Amino acid sequence: xxxxxxxxxxxxxRSKPPRALARRSVLIPALAATLLAGCAPVPDLGARPEPLxxxxxxxxxxxAPAGMAQGQWPGDGWWMAYGDPQLDALVAEGLxxxxxxHAAVARLDKAAAMARQTGAARLPQVxxxxxxxxxxxxxxxxxPDVFKAFLPQGWNDAGQVAANIGFDLDLWGKNRAxxxxxxxxxxxxxxxxxxxxxxxxxxxxxxxxxLDRLFAERDVRARQLEITSASFDLTxxxxxxxxxxxxxxxxSQAEVANARIALSQAxxxxxxxxxxxxxLVGKGPDRGLALTRPALAPSAAPAVPDxxxxxxxxxxxxxxxxxxxVEAAASRIKVARADFFPAIKLNALFGFQSLxxxxxxxxxxxxxxxxxxxxxxVFHGGAxxxxxxxxxxxxxxxxxxxxxxxxxxxxxxxxxxxxxxMASARLADARAAVAGSQKAYDVVNARYxxxxxxxxxxxxxxxxxxxxxxxxxxxxxxxxxxxxxLIRALGGGFADPAAAPDAANSPKDPTHG
Numbered sequence: 001x002x003x004x005x006x007x008x009x010x011x012x013x014r015s016k017p018p019r020a021l022a023r024r025s026v027l028i029p030a031l032a033a034t035l036l037a038g039c040a041p042v043p044d045l046g047a048r049p050e051p052l053x054x055x056x057x058x059x060x061x062x063x064a065p066a067g068m069a070q071g072q073w074p075g076d077g078w079w080m081a082y083g084d085p086q087l088d089a090l091v092a093e094g095l096x097x098x099x100x101x102h103a104a105v106a107r108l109d110k111a112a113a114m115a116r117q118t119g120a121a122r123l124p125q126v127x128x129x130x131x132x133x134x135x136x137x138x139x140x141x142x143x144p145d146v147f148k149a150f151l152p153q154g155w156n157d158a159g160q161v162a163a164n165i166g167f168d169l170d171l172w173g174k175n176r177a178x179x180x181x182x183x184x185x186x187x188x189x190x191x192x193x194x195x196x197x198x199x200x201x202x203x204x205x206x207x208x209x210x211l212d213r214l215f216a217e218r219d220v221r222a223r224q225l226e227i228t229s230a231s232f233d234l235t236x237x238x239x240x241x242x243x244x245x246x247x248x249x250x251x252s253q254a255e256v257a258n259a260r261i262a263l264s265q266a267x268x269x270x271x272x273x274x275x276x277x278x279x280l281v282g283k284g285p286d287r288g289l290a291l292t293r294p295a296l297a298p299s300a301a302p303a304v305p306d307x308x309x310x311x312x313x314x315x316x317x318x319x320x321x322x323x324x325x326v327e328a329a330a331s332r333i334k335v336a337r338a339d340f341f342p343a344i345k346l347n348a349l350f351g352f353q354s355l356x357x358x359x360x361x362x363x364x365x366x367x368x369x370x371x372x373x374x375x376x377x378v379f380h381g382g383a384x385x386x387x388x389x390x391x392x393x394x395x396x397x398x399x400x401x402x403x404x405x406x407x408x409x410x411x412x413x414x415x416x417x418x419x420x421x422m423a424s425a426r427l428a429d430a431r432a433a434v435a436g437s438q439k440a441y442d443v444v445n446a447r448y449x450x451x452x453x454x455x456x457x458x459x460x461x462x463x464x465x466x467x468x469x470x471x472x473x474x475x476x477x478x479x480x481x482x483x484x485x486l487i488r489a490l491g492g493g494f495a496d497p498a499a500a501p502d503a504a505n506s507p508k509d510p511t512h513g
Contacts, residue, residue: 041340042337042340042388043385043388043389045388045389045392048392048395048396048399049396049399049400050399051323051326051399051402051403052402052403052406052407054309054310054311054312054313054406055310057309057406057407057410059308059309059410059413059414060309062413062414062417062418063304063308063309063413063414063417064304064306065421069301069303070303070305070306071302071303071304071305072303072305073305073315073490073491073493073495074487074490074491074492074493075493076493077493078487078492078493079091079201079204079205081297081300082205082296082297083295083296083297084208084294084295084296084297086208086291086292086294086295087204087205087208087294087296090204090208090277090280090281091201091204091205093281093282093283094200094201094204094280094281094282095197095200095201097281097282097283098200098280098281098282099282100196100199100200101193101196101197101200103196104192104193104196104197105193107189107192107193108186108189108190108192108193110189111182111185111186111188111189111190112186112189114182114185114186115179115182115183115185115186117182118175118178118179118181118182119179119182119183121168121170121175121178121179122168122170122175122176122179123167124165124166124167125165125166125167126163126164126165127163127164128161128162128163128164129160129161129162129164129351130159130160130161130162131159131160132157132158132159132160132357133157133158133159134155134156134157134158135155135156135157135158135355136154136155136156137151137152137153137156139151139153152355156355156356157356157357158353158354158355158356158357159352159353159354159357159360160351160352160353160354160360161351161352161360161361162349162350162351162352162353162368163349163350163351164347164348164349165346165347165348165349166345166346166347166348167345167346168343168344168345169344169345169346171341171342171343171344172337172338172341173334173338174334174335174338174339174343177331177332177334177335177338178331178332178335180327180328180331181327181328181329181331181332181335182328184324184325184327184328184331185324185325185328187321187324188321188322188324188325188328189321191317191318191320191321191324192317192318192321194317194494195316195317195318195321195494198317198488198491198492198493198494199488200280201492202484202485202487202488202492203280204277204280204281205484206481206484207273207276207277207280208277208294208296209294209296209477209480209481209484210273210477210481211270211273211274211277211291211294212293212294212296212476212477212480213473213474213476213477214266214269214270214273215270215293215294216469216473216476217266217269217470217473218263218266218267218270220466220469220470220473221259221262221263221265221266222263224259224262224263224462224466225256225259225260225262225263227259227462228252228255228256228258228259228462229256229259231252231255231455231458231459231462232249232252232253232255232256234449235248235249235252235455236249236252243451244455248455251455251459252455255459271288273288274288274289274291275288276288277291296480299420299479299480299483300483301424302416302417302420302421302424302482302483302486304413304417304486304490305490308413308490309410312409312410312413312490312491313406313409314495314496315490315491315494315495315496316409316489316490316491316494317491317494317496318405318409319402319405319406319409320494320496322398322401322402322405322406323402325398325401325402326395326398326399326402328398329391329394329395329397329398329399330395332391332394332395333388333391333392333395335391336384336387336388336390336391336392337388339377339384339387339388340377340384340388341377342374342375342376342377343374343375344372344373344374344375345372345373345375346370346371346372346373347369347370347371347372347373348368348369348370349368349369349370350366350367350368351366351367351368352365352366352367353365353367409489412485412488412489413486413489413490415485415489416482416483416485416486416488416489417486419478419482419485420479420482420483420485420486423475423478423479423482424479426475427472427475427476427478427479430468430471430472430475431472433468433471433472434465434468434469434472436468437461437464437465437468437469438465440461440464440465441458441461441462441464441465444457444458444461445458445461445462
């Protein structure tokens with residue numbers, strides 16, 4: 001054949017695809033279409049529930065009643081505003097050493113580890129195996145005698161080293177969705193840890209405020225014992241002078257006994273509160289014995305920021321964590337949805353295998369394989385359908401939980417604000433009552449010493465003064481605790497910089513598109 005003919009023939013051969021390649025180019029799309037057509041149908045679960053938006057919560061009138069000044073969002077370290085170094089030290093100890101904080105950090109670490117583990121599915125998986133052995137070939141396994149001379153005789157060493165590589169193409173985003181879900185859960189765990197810090201700091205501050213109340217109550221009880229003891233001495237003296245009956249003396253003596261009981265109860269309550277504070281900071285009860293009397297600054301007037309009704313969802317770690325769990329549940333619906341479609345993985349194996357370790361890495365000892373592996377879900381007895389419906393149910397539950405946390409958050413702000421305002425008004429009245437009762441008691445006590453009033457009148461006014469003092473101390477604690485409750489309800493200084501309340505509260509529909 002002429003050279004030109006040979007050249008033309010060669011050129012034509014290279015320009016046309018081989019028949020096998022042509023067949024594959026036709027078969028691959030057809031196979032893909034067949035696989036998709038054979039997949040189990042994805043059930044239609046209807047429209048998903050939408051998380052509650054701040055604009056849907058009516059709270060403007062409750063958060064800003066007429067005549068109330070505008071407030072500020074609490075800052076980090078809000079407890080320092082009380083101006084008590086002992087309280088500052090207790091909160092610092094608690095945040096550093098409380099078992100509750102350690103448990104929250106452990107949950108955070110576990111969530112982060114799960115996110116890393118889930119993310120590994122997006123990357124190629126590489127395993128290397130190897131082994132050596134001593135083997136002996138049976139010469140009587142159906143081989144003709146003529147071949148026995150060519151079989152390895154006796155015991156021989158053998159070896160194998162292989163690398164196995166697998167990669168999931170993740171065509172439907174299953175691994176990416178699983179990783180997104182794990183990341184959302186990990187972030188929620190971070191927020192849970194921050195919320196645990198706020199809860200602990202608020203609990204320590206609240207217990208410390210109650211310790212202050214108990215010190216004030218003990219003062220009242222101790223003063224009561226002093227007064228009743230002095231009155232008892234005076235009553236005995238008046239009896240000796242014929243100015244008092246034995247019944248009056250007995251009554252005065254009973255009052256002294258009751259005052260001792262009340263003082264003992266106050267001491268017991270103080271000791272128990274010291275123990276509680278020590279436990280809250282993660283220390284033994286001896287830590288509580290070292291506590292001195294609190295020196296708290298007066299509480300500020302209750303107020304909330306003017307944008308609280310909209311920004312509250314981004315200012316509370318528990319609400320942002322709940323939103324993160326909604327996003328995680330949405331991603332898990334995508335994971336369950338992907339199981340209805342074919343999974344394609346690329347697998348490759350390469351290694352060395354030989355009978356005789358000396359030839360293990362010889363070029364003729366290589367072996368391997370490479371190619372795709374396709375998994376097509378056709379019939380699983382309803383398992384995929386149930387898994388998908390379960391993921392959607394988890395999402396619905398996460399949305400309901402989120403809505404509950406949001407509603408509870410708004411309620412807590414309104415409750416704390418209401419209690420702070422009304423308790424403050426009652427405290428002003430209680431302080432006026434203490435001043436009036438003290439003045440009346442001083443007058444009647446002077447009249448009693450001068451013989452112009454009965455001991456019964458003294459007891460009545462003394463009891464009224466004691467009740468007024470206890471009421472004022474209790475209301476002072478209520479006002480301060482309401483202040484702490486308001487700080488906690490407003491997030492305690494937390495702010496989510498990534499949160500845009502209107503957008504972040506509406507995760508993308510995981511069941512459509």
